[in-house]
Amino acid sequence: KAGVTQTPRYLIKTRGQQVTLSCSPISGHRSVSWYQQTPGQGLQFLFEYFSETQRNKGNFPGRFSGRQFSNSRSEMNVSTLELGDSALYLCASSWGGDAQGTDTQYFGPGTRLTVL
Amino acid sequence: KNQVEQSPQSLIILEGKNCTLQCNYTVSPFSNLRWYKQDTGRGPVSLTIMTFSENTKSNGRYTATLDADTKQSSLHITASQLSDSASYICVVSGDTGRRALTFGSGTRLQVQP
Numbered sequence A: 001k002a003g004v005t006q007t008p009r010y011l012i013k014t015r016g017q018q019v020t021l022s023c024s025p026i027s028g029h030r031s032v033s034w035y036q037q038t039p040g041q042g043l044q045f046l047f048e049y050f051s052e053t054q055r056n057k058g059n060f061p062g063r064f065s066g067r068q069f070s071n072s073r074s075e076m077n078v079s080t081l082e083l084g085d086s087a088l089y090l091c092a093s094s095w096g097g098d099a100q101g102t103d104t105q106y107f108g109p110g111t112r113l114t115v116l
Numbered sequence B: 001k002n003q004v005e006q007s008p009q010s011l012i013i014l015e016g017k018n019c020t021l022q023c024n025y026t027v028s029p030f031s032n033l034r035w036y037k038q039d040t041g042r043g044p045v046s047l048t049i050m051t052f053s054e055n056t057k058s059n060g061r062y063t064a065t066l067d068a069d070t071k072q073s074s075l076h077i078t079a080s081q082l083s084d085s086a087s088y089i090c091v092v093s094g095d096t097g098r099r100a101l102t103f104g105s106g107t108r109l110q111v112q113p
Helices: none
Strands: A005-007 A010-013 A019-024 A031-038 A042-050 A053-057 A064-068 A074-078 A087-094 A111-115 B004-007 B010-014 B019-025 B032-038 B045-051 B056-059 B062-067 B072-077 B086-093 B101-103 B107-112
Touching: A005 A087, A010 A019, A019 A087, A019 A111, A031 A074, A042 A064, A042 B086, A042 B101, A074 A087, B004 B086, B010 B019, B019 B032, B019 B086, B019 B107, B032 B062, B032 B072, B045 B056, B045 B062, B045 B072, B072 B086
Parallel strands: A010 A111, B010 B107
Antiparallel strands: A005 A019, A019 A074, A031 A042, A031 A087, A042 A053, A064 A074, A087 A111, B004 B019, B019 B072, B032 B045, B032 B086, B056 B062, B062 B072, B086 B101, B086 B107
């Protein structure tokens, strides 16, 4: 069974640009969550999508948005990039039937975004 | 404010030795606590998950304990191997889904030959 895949693996952008990251979940998983990981803040929850609907949202500004397609693949978009957006962006998939989020999440390798 | 504190921040041990990592939390209400292992350059991998009623959970050489009264958890690694070198992250979940996740900053473990 293929794991969670994320593309691209590495990305370099400049301030003010926008970026779109992609995540393909494990086959059969309907929940996709996105996380930001930085050395200073550690792991932080961005949002979760389930059956094409945003089910949970963390405390990030509106510049961070996402969507999920009918095949459960998800994209995350960051507009007007800032230097502080440099981070490892991880996506995780799970079967998602538990709205409390107790099901096991499987993480992808992440996309390393560098904003210059 | 919900917080998860892990100690030590980093740890170096010799191969074959045991070690224990600590996690203290102030998250309330509490739903579950997970331990993740994250190798450098890779996404986290779930090791254990414990709910309020569970006080011990094992996964091979990894054993997690939970004391919901004192809000403390520990992860014990037995007979360490070089492949155990990684960051170990404690994550506590409230009762309102993933938006209630609070992450610890992790313990960086290095196992030396």
